[in-house]
Amino acid sequence: MTxxxxxxxxxxxxxxxxxLSAPAMATNGYFTHGVGTExxxxxxxxxxxxxxxxxxxxxxxxxxxxxxDDTWEVGLGIFSPMRSYKxxxxxxxxxxxAFTIGEGRFNSSSEWFxxxxxxxxxxxxxxxxxxxxFYGRGGMNTDWDDSSTSAWYDxxxxxxxxxxxxxxxxxxxxxxxxxxxxxxxxxxxLNYAGKSGDNFAWGIGPVFxxxxxxxxxxxxxxxxxxxxxxxxxxxxxxxCDPTPSALSDNGHEFSTGFGGSAGIWWxxxxxxxxxxxxxxxxSMSEFDDYADLFADAGGFDIPSSTKLGFSFGTSDDVRFxxxxxxxxxSEIGSVGNPMTxxxxxxxxVYGGTLQATGDMALALAAAQAAGxxxxxxxxxxxxxGWEDMTTVKMGVEWAADESTxxxxxxxxxxxxxxxxxxxxxxxxxxxxxxxxxxxxxxxKASGGAWNFSLMYxxxxxxxxxxxxxxxxxxxxxMSQFEFEFSYLW
Numbered sequence: 001m002t003x004x005x006x007x008x009x010x011x012x013x014x015x016x017x018x019x020l021s022a023p024a025m026a027t028n029g030y031f032t033h034g035v036g037t038e039x040x041x042x043x044x045x046x047x048x049x050x051x052x053x054x055x056x057x058x059x060x061x062x063x064x065x066x067x068x069d070d071t072w073e074v075g076l077g078i079f080s081p082m083r084s085y086k087x088x089x090x091x092x093x094x095x096x097x098a099f100t101i102g103e104g105r106f107n108s109s110s111e112w113f114x115x116x117x118x119x120x121x122x123x124x125x126x127x128x129x130x131x132x133x134f135y136g137r138g139g140m141n142t143d144w145d146d147s148s149t150s151a152w153y154d155x156x157x158x159x160x161x162x163x164x165x166x167x168x169x170x171x172x173x174x175x176x177x178x179x180x181x182x183x184x185x186x187x188x189x190l191n192y193a194g195k196s197g198d199n200f201a202w203g204i205g206p207v208f209x210x211x212x213x214x215x216x217x218x219x220x221x222x223x224x225x226x227x228x229x230x231x232x233x234x235x236x237x238x239x240c241d242p243t244p245s246a247l248s249d250n251g252h253e254f255s256t257g258f259g260g261s262a263g264i265w266w267x268x269x270x271x272x273x274x275x276x277x278x279x280x281x282x283s284m285s286e287f288d289d290y291a292d293l294f295a296d297a298g299g300f301d302i303p304s305s306t307k308l309g310f311s312f313g314t315s316d317d318v319r320f321x322x323x324x325x326x327x328x329x330s331e332i333g334s335v336g337n338p339m340t341x342x343x344x345x346x347x348x349v350y351g352g353t354l355q356a357t358g359d360m361a362l363a364l365a366a367a368q369a370a371g372x373x374x375x376x377x378x379x380x381x382x383x384x385g386w387e388d389m390t391t392v393k394m395g396v397e398w399a400a401d402e403s404t405x406x407x408x409x410x411x412x413x414x415x416x417x418x419x420x421x422x423x424x425x426x427x428x429x430x431x432x433x434x435x436x437x438x439x440x441x442x443x444k445a446s447g448g449a450w451n452f453s454l455m456y457x458x459x460x461x462x463x464x465x466x467x468x469x470x471x472x473x474x475x476x477x478m479s480q481f482e483f484e485f486s487y488l489w
Contacts, residue, residue, distance in 0.1 A: 027457065027480065029329055029389050029416050030140040030183070030428065031305070033435045035059040036117070037075050037451035037486040041439015042395025043409025045321035047309025048275035050201075050265060051397060054451065054488055055121035058131045058191045060307065061263040061277040062203030065129035065193035068121045075451070075486030077115040083108040083142060083478045085426050091471040099220065099468035101423070108180070110143040115484070128194040131205075137187050138302070140428045142180040144217070179217030181427045182252070185302065186210050189261060199267035207259045209282045209302055215293055218248045218427070224342045225292045226377040233372070244292035247376070255300065257284035271313035278306050281331060295333035295381035303328045303335070321395040329386040329416055337383035339421035340467055344374035345382075384428055385421025389413050395437075407439035407453070419464035422474050429476040432457045448489040455482040 027033040034044025036056035046052055047060050050067040056075065058065045087101040094100045117135035124130065186209070193203035222228055222244055231242040263277030286298035294300050309323040330336035373379045391413030398406045415431045439453035461477035 027430075027432050027435065028325070028391050028411075028413050029138075029327060029386060029430050031138045031327060032115075032136070033391075033393075033411060033437075033455060033457075035135055035137060036073075036119075037077075037439065037453045037484050038407070038441065040077075040455060040482075040484055041407035041409065041437055041451070041453035042321055042397060043393045043411040043435055043437045043455075044325070044391075045309060045323040045393045045395035045409060046311075047263075047277055047307045047321075047323050048265065048273050049309070049311035049319060049321055049397075050267070050273060051311070051313075051319055053449065054486065055119040055131050056117060056133055056135065056486075058119070058121075058193065058203060058205075059133050059135055059137075059187070059189065061265065061275045061309070062131075062189075062191045062205055062261050063193055063201040063263040063265040063275065063277070065121060065131040065191055065203050066127065066195050066201050067265075068129065068131065069488065070121055070123040071488045073117075073119045073486055073488045075117045075484060077482050077484035079113045079115050079480070079482045080111050081108075081113075081141075081478060081480040082111055083429050083476075085144075085429065085477070086475040087466075088473040088475075090466075090469050092469060094469075098471075099423075099466075100472055101426070101466065101469075101474060106144060108142045108144060110141055110180075113141070115482075117486075126194075128192065131191045131193065132189070133191070134186065134188045136185065138185040139183045140430060141182050142427055142429065144179045144426070179427070181216075182212070182214040183428075184212045191261070201265040202263070204262040205260065207261050207279060207282065209257050209259065209284065211255045211284060211300070211302070212252050213255070213287050213290060213300065214250075214252045215248050215290055215427075218293065221293075221376060222247060224345050224376050224382070226372050226375040226381065227292050229345060229372045229375050244377070246289050246298065247292040250289035253287050253289040255284045255287055257282045257302065259283075259302070273311050275309045275311070276307070278304070280304050281328070292377045294377065295337055295383055296379055297377055299332075300334050301332050303332050317399045319397045321393075321397070323393040323395070325391045325393065325413075327389045327391075330388050332383075333379075333381070334383045335386050337380060338385040338418060339382045339424040340385070341374040341380055342376070342382035343467075344371050345376075345378075382424070383421075384424055385418040386416040386430075387418060389416045403443045405441040407437070407441075409435070409437040409439075411435045411437075415460065415462065417462060417476070419462070420467050422462065422464040422476065423466050423468055425476060426474070429478050431460045431462050431476055431478050432480065433460050434458050448487065451486045451488070453482075453484045455480075455484075457481065 034040040054073040055068040086105040090100040119133040191205035225244040227244040231240040259280040259282035261279040281304040282302040291298035393411040395409040459479035463475040466472040
């Protein structure tokens with residue numbers, strides 16, 4: 001196959017992978033536990049190791065391109081997250097301005113997703129390397145479509161009796177026939193890496209990101225949107241439509257953006273090395289079709305992440321890795337803003353009416369103008385309430401012989417969801433904390449190699465009071481596993 005044909009094939013593969021990329025990658029928050037089969041077999045470690053042969057390793061540390069083979073690498077993961085929520089009984093069932101999720105335990109129906117990637121490394125005559133990688137790094141997906149669910153809601157916000165939305169007229173956790181979100185994020189990077197002497201390597205490159213998003217069944221949040229409140233409070237009656245058009249059920253929308261990544265590798269001594277890598281925050285174009293849902297009128301940027309890794313080879317056959325990864329979810333308003341910001345939104349605070357007159361009316365209007373920015377879609381609009389997440393990862397690599405390598409790993413990171421935001425996170429229950437992994441490489445006599453990895457994340461649950469109904473508790477639970485294989489040639 002000619003170089004030109006290979007480049008064309010890579011482009012077609014990238015387009016095909018975009019069509020297939022799975023949204024449900026909720027492992028460390030909504031980022032994967034690692035990128036590439038070799039790294040995933042060791043719980044996502046390898047930032048400080050120069051032992052990986054596959055070019056996809058530059059997604060973990062751009063400096064490592066100088067150590068990867070001059071090969072193509074194509075991988076496919078089969079990912080299965082099992083998600084459920086439980087809503088306890090309520091004493092008010094939507095009365096007195098409450099929003100109550102119907103009692104019961106329910107499971108998300110989407111549980112199998114393919115996650116492909118492709119990478120190519122070109123080794124140069126001067127020892128430097130140019131690497132192209134295309135992969136999925138983050139995403140989340142839920143699909144609540146059990147017709148037996150229900151929701152109770154006070155549509156006036158004035159303290160009247162709650163209205164029940166059942167499966168006949170649209171149940172689901174937020175009072176609609178189907179509820180859930182579908183987020184996919186894919187990254188394309190062109191990385192350049194070089195060496196300074198025998199014990200130091202560096203790498204840098206631009207990162208292009210593409211994401212898609214869809215939300216279904218969240219119309220019940222209409223009174224908490226900036227569009228609703230601006231129309232209700234600041235426009236003459238009948239002069240505007242308070243119904244937000246960019247809140248829910250608008251299909252999939254695309255968003256694009258650019259960022260960068262950089263990394264270093266330092267061989268401190270014989271058998272001991274460290275690596276440090278950073279991917280910048282990526283400013284993405286807004287989701288205009290969901291400008292009434294996300295803060296900053298549809299903003300959903302991709303948070304920055306920093307990785308530090310240490311690698312120690314006890315012999316030619318065994319290597320230990322210890323990595324730390326920090327993801328700054330809090331720097332993204334739509335992800336990090338607490339859902340409780342909605343309690344400063346004009347509608348719930350002031351009961352949906354302007355009754356005062358004179359100076360009091362002016363003061364009230366000023367307060368409402370400030371409160372409107374805390375509504376969904378506002379500059380400080382309520383979000384998923386995720387904190388930054390630091391994950392500790394440990395991995396072991398054992399070369400049993402020249403053709404077979406085994407890998408093992410474990411990682412832990414405290415889940416990022418704050419308790420007061422639990423209701424919104426029924427849509428995105430990223431509660432995983434532990435990952436246990438196994439991997440293997442089988443090299444062929446012809447020079448190619450097969451890689452395999454398995455990941456199991458034990459069940460984790462969180463429980464908290466529904467902030468929209470203090471008489472009700474909500475529990476989110478999740479477990480998952482993944483099988484991935486890749487081929488180098």
